[in-house]
Amino acid sequence: xxxxxxxxxxAAMVCGLSLAVxxxxxxxxxxxxxxxxxxxxxxxxxANTFWSVAANLVSPFDVTAEYKNKTFEPTIxxxxxxxxxxxxxTVPDVEAAANHFAALVAADAQTVNTTYxxxxxxxxxxxxxxxxxxxxxxxxxxxxxxxxxxQQIVYKTVEQMGTNAVTDGVPxxxxxxxxxxxxxxxxxxxxxxxxxxxxxQGETNAVWATVSQLPKENIWSYTASNGYTYQxxxxxxxxxxxxxxxxxxxxxxxSPGAWLRNLEEGPANMKAFNLVTKQxxxxxNQWFWMRVLKAWQAKNLAQTIFGVDDVxxxxxxxxxxxxxxxxxxxxxxxxxxxxxxxxxxxASIAKGDGNEANARHVxxxxxxxxxxxxxxxxxxxxxxxxxxxxxxxxxxFPEHYxxxxxxxxxxxxxxxxxxxxxxxxxxxxxxxxIKDEYVYTKEYNITVGSRQKxxxxxxxxxxxxxxxxxxxxxxxVGYYLCADGRFCESINDANGNHNGAVAVVAxxxxxxxxxxxxxxxGLAISLITNPVGNSxxxxxxxxxxxxxxxxxxxxxxxxxxxxxATEALAxxxxxxxxxxxxxxxCRDFKDKVNKRGNSISSWFLPSFGQWILAIxxxxxxWEDGAININTIVLQDHRLHSIYTGDNRFWxxxxxxxxxxxxxxxxxxxxxxxxxxxxxxRVIPFIAFKYGDGGKEDQDPAx
Numbered sequence: 001x002x003x004x005x006x007x008x009x010x011a012a013m014v015c016g017l018s019l020a021v022x023x024x025x026x027x028x029x030x031x032x033x034x035x036x037x038x039x040x041x042x043x044x045x046x047a048n049t050f051w052s053v054a055a056n057l058v059s060p061f062d063v064t065a066e067y068k069n070k071t072f073e074p075t076i077x078x079x080x081x082x083x084x085x086x087x088x089x090t091v092p093d094v095e096a097a098a099n100h101f102a103a104l105v106a107a108d109a110q111t112v113n114t115t116y117x118x119x120x121x122x123x124x125x126x127x128x129x130x131x132x133x134x135x136x137x138x139x140x141x142x143x144x145x146x147x148x149x150x151q152q153i154v155y156k157t158v159e160q161m162g163t164n165a166v167t168d169g170v171p172x173x174x175x176x177x178x179x180x181x182x183x184x185x186x187x188x189x190x191x192x193x194x195x196x197x198x199x200x201q202g203e204t205n206a207v208w209a210t211v212s213q214l215p216k217e218n219i220w221s222y223t224a225s226n227g228y229t230y231q232x233x234x235x236x237x238x239x240x241x242x243x244x245x246x247x248x249x250x251x252x253x254x255s256p257g258a259w260l261r262n263l264e265e266g267p268a269n270m271k272a273f274n275l276v277t278k279q280x281x282x283x284x285n286q287w288f289w290m291r292v293l294k295a296w297q298a299k300n301l302a303q304t305i306f307g308v309d310d311v312x313x314x315x316x317x318x319x320x321x322x323x324x325x326x327x328x329x330x331x332x333x334x335x336x337x338x339x340x341x342x343x344x345x346x347a348s349i350a351k352g353d354g355n356e357a358n359a360r361h362v363x364x365x366x367x368x369x370x371x372x373x374x375x376x377x378x379x380x381x382x383x384x385x386x387x388x389x390x391x392x393x394x395x396x397f398p399e400h401y402x403x404x405x406x407x408x409x410x411x412x413x414x415x416x417x418x419x420x421x422x423x424x425x426x427x428x429x430x431x432x433x434i435k436d437e438y439v440y441t442k443e444y445n446i447t448v449g450s451r452q453k454x455x456x457x458x459x460x461x462x463x464x465x466x467x468x469x470x471x472x473x474x475x476x477v478g479y480y481l482c483a484d485g486r487f488c489e490s491i492n493d494a495n496g497n498h499n500g501a502v503a504v505v506a507x508x509x510x511x512x513x514x515x516x517x518x519x520x521x522g523l524a525i526s527l528i529t530n531p532v533g534n535s536x537x538x539x540x541x542x543x544x545x546x547x548x549x550x551x552x553x554x555x556x557x558x559x560x561x562x563x564x565a566t567e568a569l570a571x572x573x574x575x576x577x578x579x580x581x582x583x584x585x586c587r588d589f590k591d592k593v594n595k596r597g598n599s600i601s602s603w604f605l606p607s608f609g610q611w612i613l614a615i616x617x618x619x620x621x622w623e624d625g626a627i628n629i630n631t632i633v634l635q636d637h638r639l640h641s642i643y644t645g646d647n648r649f650w651x652x653x654x655x656x657x658x659x660x661x662x663x664x665x666x667x668x669x670x671x672x673x674x675x676x677x678x679x680x681r682v683i684p685f686i687a688f689k690y691g692d693g694g695k696e697d698q699d700p701a702x
């Protein structure tokens with residue numbers, strides 16, 4: 001007796017199941033077969049059922065509608081030494097073995113316990129048995145006519161693998177890597193690494209996901225009894241574990257800290273990507289993911305792959321059940337018992353409550369709607385999304401009329417060995433004929449190979465921050481500069497994740513420098529100022545060599561040498577050994593900031609011109625030779641230390657031997673200078689360079 005695959009069993013695997021099946025009777029086009037499927041329809045249904053299992057065992061690129069009289073070679077796991085019919089899959093524990101098998105056959109993982117048998121006339125038979133000999137975790141006896149060289153799957157831990165296990169060595173590919181290949185039809189596919197070859201746990205194969213345009217072998221053209229021809233996604237994979245891995249990867253990239261916290265606070269047996277145990281998460285920690293995010297942003301991969309402007313778009317929507325990440329998968333089924341109805345399965349991913357694996361809450365639902373008069377499905381979903389529309393005609397899923405902008409993607413997956421095809425492949429090498437769009441080991445010059453220790457790849461906070469370059473996406477006026485060298489939009493983020501805020505970004509100059517002759521192109525103002533004040537110099541007549549004097553304030557407006565002046569003044573002006581309290585206060589300012597290599601300067605006493613840049617950046621406007629300063633704007637930018645108390649602040653710009661300029665914050669700026677021994681307030685500035693840094697000096701102010 002044929003056992004029909006029950007897709008509802010798979011849907012029941014996750015918490016919060018939402019399974020909605022809707023049928024629409026076609027009054028205009030009742031079928032002509034008395035409710036019975038035609039031979040063509042039955043053959044298509046058999047093919048779908050067969051490949052829903054077989055595509056997990058062999059290369060998905062072997063999928064073909066004509067399969068019954070063909071044979072295929074297994075690609076699952078690794079070949080057992082000395083055997084041509086046994087494949088070994090490395091997993092961390094018996095729970096992972098049961099989950100892996102359940103995903104292969106779309107069973108409820110809770111029912112795969114000591115033994116479980118899957119059987120279907122269109123597929124064959126697979127029997128799972130938990131091992132008791134200590135040499136393996138479980139075994140699966142396989143009987144599928146079309147895969148004669150796969151008779152058994154054996155699940156083992158790294159320790160059980162023995163000499164076969166690769167427990168050291170840095171693989172070529174990592175989580176989040178992106179590769180591409182051009183198909184025979186000229187379409188360029190982009191593949192994302194959603195499970196890396198994690199050699200610490202004996203995993204030497206990678207799993208990749210793509211949402212690129214479907215190849216023709218994955219599109220079924222069907223002419224229904226109504227005379228219309230429909231193009232339907234076909235044989236696109238069934239493994240929900242890998243679909244959740246894609247969601248987790250996007251979540252880790254967009255929210256590294258939250259991703260790690262979810263993992264740490266989740267159940268004791270929770271694993272990253274259903275694979276990496278908690279003790280090994282140190283190899284793919286939040287600093288690793290921050291590096292990946294920076295690379296994705298720099299290479300514009302979110303736009304290339306998903307058609308969105310910024311990868312953070314996914315970070316903002318992954319938790320939204322209605323407007324989050326939507327994936328279609330599981331092939332199709334087509335029956336014409338009372339109408340021409342198409343059934344597909346849609347998966348939605350949202351934030352979990354910490355009890356689900358990967359802290360991702362996944363729901364499936366069958367979408368079964370009348371498709372009498374839709375336009376054909378657009379298979380280039382990325383192009384459609386770039387145009388701000390769904391990839392699929394709204395008539396296809398009428399219940400989504402009010403969510404027309406919700407993006408949907410067709411999910412496919414493959415292992416590295418499957419992508420390599422007949423090309424020889426080792427986990428420590430790349431794939432011949434595949435282009436590296438972004439590969440972590442190449443991006444960060446990490447030597448790969450079996451003799452290299454994975455311990456050397458662990459990323460520490462200081463290692464990440466030492467990477468240097470600050471991307472243009474990181475900085476905006478009003479953002480906080482944090483003690484760890486990061487830029488944050490909110491004070492909660494700054495205090496909770498980045499060791500606290502120390503300054504507010506006041507100016508971003510793009511190609512324009514903020515310090516003459518240097519590459520700094522951004523300024524930030526400290527959140528703290530000295531309430532009592534300092535003298536500019538203890539000397540009544542102070543003549544610091546190599547320090548320019550500006551006998552008119554209009555010339556001082558063009559002074560952009562605060563860093564250089566602070567260094568000279570705080571150093572005592574060479575052999576003079578003069579004391580310059582204001583400069584020394586800034587040089588020795590108590591708030592320490594990670595320099596991220598050479599991307600962030602030391603604290604300094606700002607010059608007159610740098611004060612002008614900062615106030616302009618914060619909204620100050622020049623009128624009639626003066627600058628209007630709106631103290632409300634300063635308050636909005638959290639600069640309480642500026643707009644409260646005495647509003648006079650020293651600059652590093654000297655007028656002559658006895659006087660220096662100070663900056664007055666009020667209704668309007670006015671020409672001001674004072675004796676150098678006068679006590680005035682001081683607030684430190686800090687400079688940074690982002691993007692390519694500043695390449696041109698500032699234009700003269702007047």
